[in-house]
């Protein structure tokens with residue numbers, strides 16, 4: 001057998017790469033992970049984690065307002081963006097340290113350099129060093145897509161949003177997906193005027209239509225503007241420093257900042273993969289089989305770079321399954337069905353399994369149960385914001401989808417997702433006693 005420098009070289013120390021490397025090392029493999037930026041990847045450094053902290057920070061705007069009806073006097077409230085920003089970034093540093101420590105504790109060598117693939121078993125580092133490995137795992141994630149219109153350089157992406165010196169007075173967010181809706185909620189709660197523009201007339205494709213519509217109505221009530229069927233034409237920087245954005249089907253709009261949230265592209269550019277014959281898809285995603293193996297036996301890929309399901313917990317599972325398969329003698333394919341997901345908008349929305357329209361298309365006849373209610377807290381606060389819960393069942397009453405919109409919905413869905421994954425029926429939900437008074441009890445009280 002050939003002699004290699006390592007059993008495994010992972011490129012990219014994000015969620016998938018770190019998990020794969022750590023587990024492979026626990027099986028006794030000699031592992032190195034090359035990372036050109038910071039250990040932790042998108043989720044920890046510039047994604048899920050700092051975003052969620054901003055969501056918490058933003059929600060105080062409503063909580064402080066609502067507090068009045070609960071008897072609290074909260075005069076002279078002010079918000080200091082820099083305090084929140086710096087605290088969030090400090091926590092990101094802490095997590096970056098923890099992730100680094102995890103790798104070190106598991107005897108994974110961290111190589112703080114960019115690496116490219118120069119052969120089926122060879123990686124070349126930024127400084128020219130060539131290293132060999134029995135297996136190479138690509139876990140380099142994805143990057144924001146930036147439209148190629150004139151003046152696009154004046155816009156930012158979610159990467160920069162965490163580092164802003166000050167909050168813009170007016171922001172235009174391009175895209176109608178996860179990032180657009182989450183950041184629209186964040187900026188809006190902080191007092192920035194937000195306009196979302198999307199190329200189609202659909203927000204959050206893939207989520208249940210009724211819930212998407214409810215989120216749109218609530219977002220409009222909160223003051224977020226929407227422009228649909230609007231594609232970027234260009235951005236012009238005015239003398240005042242403001243940005244004038246031209247788009248199809250609508251008048252130009254003057255704002256202080258533009259943020260692109262128009263999807264994320266696999267980070268395969270310049271990685272050397274095509275050159276050595278690794279099969280890539282149209283967007284540059286790495287094509288893999290059920291075990292995350294590419295068409296080259298020694299090269300695997302996990303996470304966003306494969307563009308299967310661009311979610312952190314999925315990347316972690318893929319990384320773990322890779323290590324079990326290749327180093328643990330336990331061939332494991334990740335099950336990508338029935339993956340629960342959430343949008344941390346204000347209020348959040350989430351779902352697991354089939355939406356009503358997917359179920360109708362796939363199963364023909366379905367039964368749908370809904371609960372449309374105002375949470376107790378919103379009633380007392382005088383906040384006219386209604387939650388919407390939806391359960392989709394097949395003919396035999398098996399629950400095939402649950403979709404929730406309302407305060408803390410993702411916290412509630414995680415438990416219910418277990419039931420959907422396990423194939424439980426409506427009768428199982430009905431047989432479960434409610435926890436009263438909660439919002440979650442609606443799940444067992446739907447008739």
Ligand code: NDP
Nearest residue numbers: 175176177178179180199200205261262263264310342343
């Ligand atoms: P999404 O895929 O969620 O949404 C992309 C949006 O941009 C859609 O509205 C789409 O329009 C539009 N769009 C796509 N391509 C173009 C284009 N070429 N020009 C103009 N508009 C375009 O992407 P995000 O960037 O919001 O997020 C990327 C991914 O990251 C998500 O898919 C998700 O997997 C993950 N993520 C998950 C989060 C979570 O779990 N809470 C949070 C943030 C990100 P249309 O639909 O009309 O085609």
